[in-house]
Amino acid sequence: MQGQQIALSVRGLSYSFPSEPPLFESLDFEISQGEFVSILAASGIGKTTLFRLLSGLLVPQAGTIAIGAAGSSAAAAAKQGRVGYMPQKDCLLPWRTVLDNAALGLELGGIPKREARRQVKELLPELGLEGTESKYPHELSGGMRQRVSFARSLLAGGELLLLDEPFSALDAMTRIRMQEWLLQVWEQHRKTILFITHDVDEALLLSDRVLVAAQSPITALQELPVQLPRPRSYEAALDETFIRLKRQLLGWIGMSSPGGGRP
Numbered sequence: 303m304q305g306q307q308i309a310l311s312v313r314g315l316s317y318s319f320p321s322e323p324p325l326f327e328s329l330d331f332e333i334s335q336g337e338f339v340s341i342l343a344a345s346g347i348g349k350t351t352l353f354r355l356l357s358g359l360l361v362p363q364a365g366t367i368a369i370g371a372a373g374s375s376a377a378a379a380a381k382q383g384r385v386g387y388m389p390q391k392d393c394l395l396p397w398r399t400v401l402d403n404a405a406l407g408l409e410l411g412g413i414p415k416r417e418a419r420r421q422v423k424e425l426l427p428e429l430g431l432e433g434t435e436s437k438y439p440h441e442l443s444g445g446m447r448q449r450v451s452f453a454r455s456l457l458a459g460g461e462l463l464l465l466d467e468p469f470s471a472l473d474a475m476t477r478i479r480m481q482e483w484l485l486q487v488w489e490q491h492r493k494t495i496l497f498i499t500h501d502v503d504e505a506l507l508l509s510d511r512v513l514v515a516a517q518s519p520i521t522a523l524q525e526l527p528v529q530l531p532r533p534r535s536y537e538a539a540l541d542e543t544f545i546r547l548k549r550q551l552l553g554w555i556g557m558s559s560p561g562g563g564r565p
């Protein structure tokens with residue numbers, strides 16, 4: 303990461319909900335511009351809370367969150383539309399068409415409706431959504447709904463995209479297609495992406511680095527650089543390096559024996 307511009311810097315972050323045990327204590331980590339980083343952690347450890355802190359929806363009890371080279375606060379960066387947050391559920395409005403759902407983030411950021419629609423129309427073919435402009439969410443497949451939701455976040459979130467388990471509700475085949483689709487879109491746009499997942503394969507396939515939160519409260523993230531060549535496809539999962547990294551990650555999250563999880 304040396305010499306690269308910082309997209310996100312978290313220093314000494316501590317947070318707990320009232321009357322609850324702490325979720326984060328003095329946590330530090332950094333992400334460089336254009337990096338794709340996944341956070342891999344067990345359920346309930348605080349991943350969604352971390353995203354709510356990074357997008358300014360919650361305020362840390364201690365520590366700082368700095369966005370971009372200028373080090374804006376999370377709340378200021380979110381207000382300026384520089385952070386896009388895509389939650390687990392697609393959150394599309396059932397009464398809005400694809401066009402108007404995807405344009406929503408831009409409109410909320412003050413872009414006039416006509417211009418917002420123009421930007422969406424330009425992006426839809428690239429996201430495999432050509433011809434769906436006037437459809438409503440109930441007329442779309444799960445993968446299509448996630449792509450509309452992604453379009454909204456991509457257009458609204460300037461430099462940092464926070465993706466919270468976006469594919470966890472999809473069936474295995476659609477999920478693989480969406481992972482490959484996301485890789486292609488990321489190759490084109492090179493936004494900084496912080497991606498939350500429970501899935502070791504997904505983390506390895508997509509990321510430049512995987513950060514593992516193995517214990518609660520989260521006081522540090524263990525880091526695994528993923529030195530697999532890009533562009534990647536699902537075939538990368540068959541690579542020997544991939545399998546070695548997977549074994550290492552499974553060990554870190556306590557899912558394999560020291561011998562590597564072999565029978």
Ligand SMILES: Nc1ncnc2c1ncn2[C@@H]1O[C@H](COP(=O)(O)OP(=O)(O)OP(=O)(O)O)[C@@H](O)[C@H]1O
Nearest residue numbers: 319320322325343344345346347348349350351352
């Ligand atoms: N508003 C809240 N008030 C009190 N406790 C909360 C609140 N939101 C979350 N929690 C608690 O904080 C902990 C972390 O929740 P969070 O949703 O961040 O976990 P997570 O790692 O994203 O879980 P999952 O993977 O299941 O989505 C949980 O124990 C949850 O019950």
